[in-house]
Amino acid sequence: MNCAICNIEMKEYECHNPVPLSINREDEVCKECNYFVTASRIHLIDVHPHDEVIFAGMLTGILKTAFALKRAEEQHAKMLQEEEE
Numbered sequence: 001m002n003c004a005i006c007n008i009e010m011k012e013y014e015c016h017n018p019v020p021l022s023i024n025r026e027d028e029v030c031k032e033c034n035y036f037v038t039a040s041r042i043h044l045i046d047v048h049p050h051d052e053v054i055f056a057g058m059l060t061g062i063l064k065t066a067f068a069l070k071r072a073e074e075q076h077a078k079m080l081q082e083e084e085e
């Protein structure tokens, strides 16, 4: 199974509940992304449920994009390194 936020592969015991960052019942997040989940729960505690869905959706989109950019940069660096060898 892959993390719903950073997309790394996880073992069963590494999976965490992603609510409120994802409300899809099949989604799980890794140990690292679970810190984003916990922080979101703290920050969104007094937010109206309707607004929580909007904030959480936006935050999850930002995090997913950030991790995709990180992966792309790492792949590019690896490619350059392989070219040099």
Ligand SMILES: [Zn+2]
Residues within 6 Å of the ligand: 003, 004, 005, 006, 007, 008, 029, 030, 031, 032, 033, 034
């Ligand atoms: Zn993750």
